[in-house]
């Protein structure tokens with residue numbers, strides 16, 4: 001029965017009472033875009049641009065980048081494509097953006113911090129993105145990874161707008177940005193929570209360390225509390241706060257996220273039908289109830305078990 005319901009699921013993400021939660025794809029390059037484009041998706045919620053350049057030894061030129069971004073945007077004409085500027089450093093080093101050895105790369109100059117050290121690299125990327133958006137008619141929106149402070153968000157938004165791009169956003173994956181989101185989001189148009197890094201930094205647990213995976217369980221109530229804080233700050237300005245980390249693709253956790261006020265969910269395209277089905281079986285009030293249940297739990301396991309018990313049994 002569930003298989004039949006899944007197969008029948010189509011169209012935009014809607015709760016049972018008609019609240020729209022766009023369901024978007026996480027992609028890492030041209031091939032992913034070409035595969036995701038024809039699928040029943042509302043666009044792209046995370047294009048990890050650093051993936052395109054992992055093996056490049058020299059910085060890609062404006063022309064090379066414009067060509068790649070045009071190919072990525074083309075299948076999404078008229079739909080949104082949220083692009084993340086280079087998230088280099090830590091687990092994703094780029095040879096052409098290497099500032100030297102660091103003792104703790106995950107806590108070092110990665111993401112936006114690296115863009116601030118190499119601003120021409122950022123500006124070239126933004127120019128290429130603006131040209132590709134113009135050429136394809138995709139609704140391109142650009143966000144920065146690893147933003148920690150309001151000053152960083154303001155700095156980034158200034159560069160995005162100077163390049164002629166209309167929508168600037170930030171990723172919230174550092175607890176400081178979540179806790180201060182009212183201030184961090186004051187100068188941007190949208191935010192997207194990266195639950196992978198947010199869990200890593202909230203739980204002080206290396207996301208690459210398999211033996212510590214219990215601490216990195218996305219159901220950790222502390223991580224859910226930090227997500228709630230991020231949403232609360234977004235609500236002050238009516239700034240949409242989405243999620244593009246792995247949590248968004250878990251149907252039960254997606255309900256909790258919507259209950260916390262998350263505005264859109266971005267995930268591996270294969271996960272969209274199950275999340276769409278879960279949404280269709282619950283109202284916003286039911287999602288809020290599930291979020292309250294998760295937040296009152298004492299452990300990740302208790303949160304998961306209690307939400308599963310309270311959700312629609314058809315899931």
Ligand code: PEP
Pocket residue numbers: 046048087173193194195196197198244245246
């Ligand atoms: C995240 O941190 O949750 C995220 C979406 O980005 P990445 O996994 O690429 O760090």
Ligand code: MG
Pocket residue numbers: 145173194196197
């Ligand atoms: Mg991240």
